[in-house]
Amino acid sequence: MSSLGLSYKFIASNIEGASSQQELFGCISNELIQGGYVKDSFKQALIEREQEHPTGLLMEDCSIAIPHTETEHINHSIISVIKLNSDITFQLMENKQKSIYPDIVFVLALKDSSAHLNVLKGVMELFRDNQKKNLVLKAQSAKEIVSLIDTWN
Secondary structure (H helix, E strand, C coil): CCCCCCCCCEEECCCCCCCCHHHHHHHHHHHHHHCCCECCCHHHHHHHHHHHCCCEEECCCCEEECCECCHHHECCCEEEEEECCCCCCEEECCCCCCEECCCEEEEEECCCCCHHHHHHHHHHHHHHCHHHHHHHHHCCCHHHHHHHHHHHC
16 A cells, blocks of 8 residues: 555544534644644634635545644644544535535644645545545544554555
């Protein structure tokens, strides 16, 4: 299998009990703030950017979301992987009027503004490769997904 080119630190986030996008963003923001990866402004920036530019992607047999913010809210680059256990609504990237319930959320906290496109391409490549996609979708936890991604990089 080819490398995904996702040369960033990944962490598995176990978000329990979040029932809305705002709660999800609050939980992940708190985790990343405590780790020193992002600034206090990160949560509000995630919410505002997601409202303006949705990040939901409907793939062939799954859906994902890739929320992110501007670099001014980031201290150190990291990508947080969340495997959702509940239906949390995201709007489609290409049509704000349509909603999806992503299976997996990749929260990008990237210090380099030009990196977002490369990471997006890497994640898209991951979900276009049926073998990799199936392994990710069968993973029982975000930690297992991060482990898979690490082996492909």
